[in-house]
Amino acid sequence: MTEIEEMDPARLRYEFKKMLERLEAKQGSGTELISLYIPPDKQIYDVTAQLRDEFGQCSNIKSKQTKTNVQSAISSILSRLKYFKKPPENGMAIFCGSINTVGDRTDLQCEIVYPPEPLGLYMYRCSSNFELEPLKAMLEEKYVYGLLVIDRREAYWGFLRGNRIEPIGGSTSTVPGKQRKGGQSAARFQRLRLIAINEFYKKVGDHSSEIFMAEKDFFERFKGLLIGGPSPTKEEFAEGGYLHHEVQKRVLGLFDVAYTNESGLPELVDAAADVLKGMAVVKEKDLMNRFLKELVKDDGLAAYGEESVRANLETGSVDILLLSDRLRESRLKIRCGACGYVEERTIKSESGKTVRDIELGNCPKCSAPLQIEEESDIIDELTALADASGTKVEIISDEFEEGSVLYSAFGGIAAILRYRTGY
Numbered sequence: 001m002t003e004i005e006e007m008d009p010a011r012l013r014y015e016f017k018k019m020l021e022r023l024e025a026k027q028g029s030g031t032e033l034i035s036l037y038i039p040p041d042k043q044i045y046d047v048t049a050q051l052r053d054e055f056g057q058c059s060n061i062k063s064k065q066t067k068t069n070v071q072s073a074i075s076s077i078l079s080r081l082k083y084f085k086k087p088p089e090n091g092m093a094i095f096c097g098s099i100n101t102v103g104d105r106t107d108l109q110c111e112i113v114y115p116p117e118p119l120g121l122y123m124y125r126c127s128s129n130f131e132l133e134p135l136k137a138m139l140e141e142k143y144v145y146g147l148l149v150i151d152r153r154e155a156y157w158g159f160l161r162g163n164r165i166e167p168i169g170g171s172t173s174t175v176p177g178k179q180r181k182g183g184q185s186a187a188r189f190q191r192l193r194l195i196a197i198n199e200f201y202k203k204v205g206d207h208s209s210e211i212f213m214a215e216k217d218f219f220e221r222f223k224g225l226l227i228g229g230p231s232p233t234k235e236e237f238a239e240g241g242y243l244h245h246e247v248q249k250r251v252l253g254l255f256d257v258a259y260t261n262e263s264g265l266p267e268l269v270d271a272a273a274d275v276l277k278g279m280a281v282v283k284e285k286d287l288m289n290r291f292l293k294e295l296v297k298d299d300g301l302a303a304y305g306e307e308s309v310r311a312n313l314e315t316g317s318v319d320i321l322l323l324s325d326r327l328r329e330s331r332l333k334i335r336c337g338a339c340g341y342v343e344e345r346t347i348k349s350e351s352g353k354t355v356r357d358i359e360l361g362n363c364p365k366c367s368a369p370l371q372i373e374e375e376s377d378i379i380d381e382l383t384a385l386a387d388a389s390g391t392k393v394e395i396i397s398d399e400f401e402e403g404s405v406l407y408s409a410f411g412g413i414a415a416i417l418r419y420r421t422g423y
Contacts, residue, residue: 010280010395014325014379016116017139020132021328023111026099028128032069033097035131036077037123040091044084050124051078069098069106070126076110091119095130145276146212146225146247148204149257149264151233152197155204157211158265160226163281164399165269167262168211173200197236205242212247224250226275228257228268266401280397287394288402291322291416301417304410306346306378311423312415313382316389321382324412326398329378334360338368346378382413 026033038047055074061067073096080094096110117138125131141162149156156170175196208225215222225247227234234254241248255271257264269281276282294300301319303312312318328349335342341363360370379395386393398404406414 010325010397011379011393012116013139014395016135017325018328018377019113020135020139023095023113023130024132026095026097026109026130028069028097028099029106030063030066030128031126032066032073033095033099033127033130034070034073034077035123035125035127036094036096037119037121037131037134038087038091038093039119039122040087040089042087042091042122044081044086048078048081051081054124069108072108073097073110076108080110080112088114090115090117093119093135097130142221143223144215144221145223145252146208146215146250147228147265147268148208148225149228149260149268150204150237151229151260152200154260155200155208156261156264157208158262159215160269160276160281162279162399163284163397163403165265167265170261171204171207173197175200198240201237201240201242204237205240205244208242209244209247213244218246222250224252224275226252226255226268226272228255228264228271229260230256230258281400284394284396285400285402287320287322287416288396288406291414292402292405294416299420301420302415303417303423304414306411306413308423309413309415310382310385312417312421313385313389313391315421315423316391317417317419317421317423318386318389318391318415319418320416321386321391321393322406322414322416323379323382323393323395324398324403324407325395326407327378327412331376331378331381332372333374334370335373336363336366336368336370339363339366341365341370342373 036047036051038044051074055071058067058071058074061070077094077096093113093115094110095113097108098106099109101107113135115135115138119134121134123131123134141164145160147158147160147165152173152175154170154172157168159166159168173196175193212218212222212225225243227238229237238251238254243251252275253272255268257267257271259267269276270285273282273285291302294302295304303309303318309318309321313321329346330349332345332347333342334345347358360372362368363370383393385391396403396406398407406412
């Protein structure tokens with residue numbers, strides 16, 4: 001069973017995302033994998049009645065192996081539903097079937113998932129993979145912000161979804177430069193230029209309104225619009241009535257930015273940090289910037305890489321532990337059954353494989369085969385070390401530049417220290 005417990009939102013998101021990745025990697029032959037979604041208001045006896053009917057319908061399946069596997073999966077689900085008088089508070093999803101393993105072998109697996117939000121649908125589906133879209137939708141950010149950077153030459157749109165800046169596209173203007181060509185009076189040239197600016201602002205306003213109001217559940221999800229650019233352009237645009245009134249009343253502020261192309265979107269988010277205070281992206285950016293500043297100091301309080309950070313955790317010198325949400329590694333305790341030799345290893349988790357599939361080699365002392373004695377997720381293991389010394393743990397998304405750097409440049413493991421240790 002898989003239950004999403006009360007925990008830090010970033011940690012909950014990491015665990016939920018990792019669980020979905022694991023289910024997505026499982027494959028069956030033909031249509032042997034069952035996905036069953038039960039909403040909280042569904043009667044369990046109605047579900048079991050349908051499953052018994054589906055069990056009977058399996059007699060029409062031509063392939064004997066497929067029929068046997070589907071009936072085994074249905075029987076497994078029915079045996080688990082006996083323990084439920086009614087669905088849990090948010091409902092539940094059950095994934096069951098014969099999973100392809102090594103060679104032609106299969107393994108009947110059944111997993112119950114308790115979602116972090118109420119399920120709004122009832123679904124029974126057989127396929128060669130599990131149907132996960134309803135659960136993946138729960139990973140979508142519930143609130144979004146619109147981003148617009150503009151000057152008289154160009155404009156660019158985007159969304160801020162949680163930690164992720166999503167570029168949408170841009171537009172360029174036909175506004176002439178300030179220098180007029182020969183043969184035109186200064187007044188006429190200025191008049192034509194103002195007309196061109198107004199037309200460009202109108203085009204940007206119409207397109208902005210169209211993009212932002214097309215957002216799903218606009219009135220519930222769209223929290224506000226941030227506008228960036230040089231002065232006086234952004235002020236002219238914001239005060240000129242070019243936006244739809246529903247978008248206009250959601251303008252949260254105007255901010256100075258140097259770029260008005262795609263590069264201006266992250267600059268706008270940085271400039272609006274005070275307005276966005278409390279959002280995960282701002283908090284995580286601040287933490288990463290603090291780490292990077294410490295890193296470049298001669299006596300900086302920063303460490304990175306598993307070995308260095310682990311040593312600092314064991315001495316209790318870590319103030320904040322920074323872990324990338326892209327980390328997919330396991331910490332293994334390996335033992336030789338013959339001579340008692342023990343070692344620990346960190347290995348990368350491969351999609352669709354378990355650590356049991358990994359070749360561990362032979363004991364360096366007696367050459368007997370090595371065996372896994374204990375296994376834990378690297379984030380769980382490092383978090384346990386952190387908890388022992390009162391260290392704060394932050395899981396950092398890689399969906400913004402600084403967060404991506406944590407994974408790509410520092411292996412996804414870094415720390416801000418209380419004091420220097422030399423590790």
